Amino acid sequence: MTSKAHADIRLLGSLRTEDSTGIVRMEDRYDTDIDDLWSAITDPGRLARWMGVFEGDLRPGGEYRARYFAGGWEGTGRVEACEPPRRLRVVGTEAGQVNGHVTEVTLRADGDQTILILEVRGMPADMVAAYGAGLQVHVEDLAAYVTGGERCDSDARMEVLFPAYQDVPITHG
Numbered sequence: 001m002t003s004k005a006h007a008d009i010r011l012l013g014s015l016r017t018e019d020s021t022g023i024v025r026m027e028d029r030y031d032t033d034i035d036d037l038w039s040a041i042t043d044p045g046r047l048a049r050w051m052g053v054f055e056g057d058l059r060p061g062g063e064y065r066a067r068y069f070a071g072g073w074e075g076t077g078r079v080e081a082c083e084p085p086r087r088l089r090v091v092g093t094e095a096g097q098v099n100g101h102v103t104e105v106t107l108r109a110d111g112d113q114t115i116l117i118l119e120v121r122g123m124p125a126d127m128v129a130a131y132g133a134g135l136q137v138h139v140e141d142l143a144a145y146v147t148g149g150e151r152c153d154s155d156a157r158m159e160v161l162f163p164a165y166q167d168v169p170i171t172h173g
Contacts, residue, residue, distance in 0.1 A: 016171040022128030038085030050145035070154035133161035
């Protein structure tokens with residue numbers, strides 16, 4: 001997906017609102033098998049190399065504390081569903097907030113590659129473009145990590161992605 005004004009930027013996400021809350025959906029293909037990608041998104045040691053610091057229990061029903069490198073999100077979370085190596089659903093609540101956002105990751109094997117679908121619900125509707133840009137940074141950092149690369153400069157990448165996501169049409173449902 002690309003926007004007309006930012007045709008040279010590959011956007012991985014779509015944006016929508018429902019009941020006055022924002023929803024961002026990302027999809028990307030990874031050059032690794034499903035078990036490796038599952039481990040990269042659920043093993044705290046591996047998460048610390050591309051996404052942020054996680055402390056606690058990332059198993060079903062478990063609770064954790066996290067701090068993301070990109071964007072600096074910090075808060076707590078609860079694992080609502082965990083179906084290795086296909087589906088993970090967590091509810092994360094930022095420090096000082098009552099209501100959290102729901103993050104669901106679905107993985108699908110495709111030969112020796114894996115398709116990741118990431119959907120995050122519950123952010124303020126007027127912030128959906130910013131969340132889209134931030135989530136794409138995470139998705140790109142994961143891709144870099146599983147191929148032996150490094151995380152990007154998230155501030156610089158946000159400066160590129162945010163204006164592009166502001167031009168993405170938001171569907172309402």
